Amino acid sequence: xxxxxxxxxxxxxxxxxxxxxxxxxxxxxxxxxxxxxxxxxxxxxxxxxxxxxxxxxxxxxxxxxxxxxxxxxxxxxxxxxxxxxxxxxxxxxxxxxxxxxxxxxxxxxxxxxxxxxxxxxxxxxxxxxxxxxxxxxxxxxxxxxxxxxxxxxxxxxxxxxxxxxxxxxxxxxxxxxxxxxxxxxxxxxxxxxxxxxxxxxxxxxxxxxxxxxxxxxxxxxxxxxxxxxxxxxxxxxxxxxxxxxxxxxxxxxxxxxxxxxxxxxxxxxxxxxxxxx
Numbered sequence: 001x002x003x004x005x006x007x008x009x010x011x012x013x014x015x016x017x018x019x020x021x022x023x024x025x026x027x028x029x030x031x032x033x034x035x036x037x038x039x040x041x042x043x044x045x046x047x048x049x050x051x052x053x054x055x056x057x058x059x060x061x062x063x064x065x066x067x068x069x070x071x072x073x074x075x076x077x078x079x080x081x082x083x084x085x086x087x088x089x090x091x092x093x094x095x096x097x098x099x100x101x102x103x104x105x106x107x108x109x110x111x112x113x114x115x116x117x118x119x120x121x122x123x124x125x126x127x128x129x130x131x132x133x134x135x136x137x138x139x140x141x142x143x144x145x146x147x148x149x150x151x152x153x154x155x156x157x158x159x160x161x162x163x164x165x166x167x168x169x170x171x172x173x174x175x176x177x178x179x180x181x182x183x184x185x186x187x188x189x190x191x192x193x194x195x196x197x198x199x200x201x202x203x204x205x206x207x208x209x210x211x212x213x214x215x216x217x218x219x220x221x222x223x224x225x226x227x228x229x230x231x232x233x234x235x236x237x238x239x240x241x242x243x244x245x246x247x248x249x250x251x252x253x254x255x256x257x258x259x260x261x262x263x264x265x266x267x268x269x270x271x272x273x274x275x276x277x
Contacts, residue, residue, distance in 0.1 A: 177193040180193045201237070255267050
């Protein structure tokens, strides 16, 4: 009887062990899953912290880049300002150098004029009359014939000749301008003087002489600022001489080479006149 009871108890325990075994296994699996979840959460948190650190680092880098860009911009602006100031200073220095060159050229002409005057005074015969102080520009009173002024500056010679031109004394003006060109052929005003000779011949009614004087200006001073006027005056002289082809060629040259000049406008008017019967 006791044996039967003990066997029954063992059977019950066996059944309970079979039932409890799957429950224990399920509990362990659940615990493992929970552990895995906690690990994943911890890793996700670490990853989130890492992303936050990287984001902060990127913000710091962007901030530094913005600061460096601003510094570079200011540096470039300062450099541009310095360069602009230097450029302006160079321009001012160049202008002063040009002005000094003009003054030196003028002084050189003055010295040449004084040197020529001294040489002329040293070789002048004893019977040569002194310059008449009452005569204009100190010219000698020799029956009204103009004589080159001794010791007068180039500017005064040029201005005196131009004054004669505007006064209608074309022959005297031609002599004055001719003397200027011969005495100061390298002067900045030499081309002006030669073209003025051409203009004086045109005004004096000597177109053949005017053509020669204009050709001389064009040949000797090809880069002078008065060359457009030389071509225009030459065209007028040739037109007076009935050389229509020559006048047309001279005026067309102005329109071609100096289209924006005032002489080009006058030349176009001259070309229109040539077309009329």
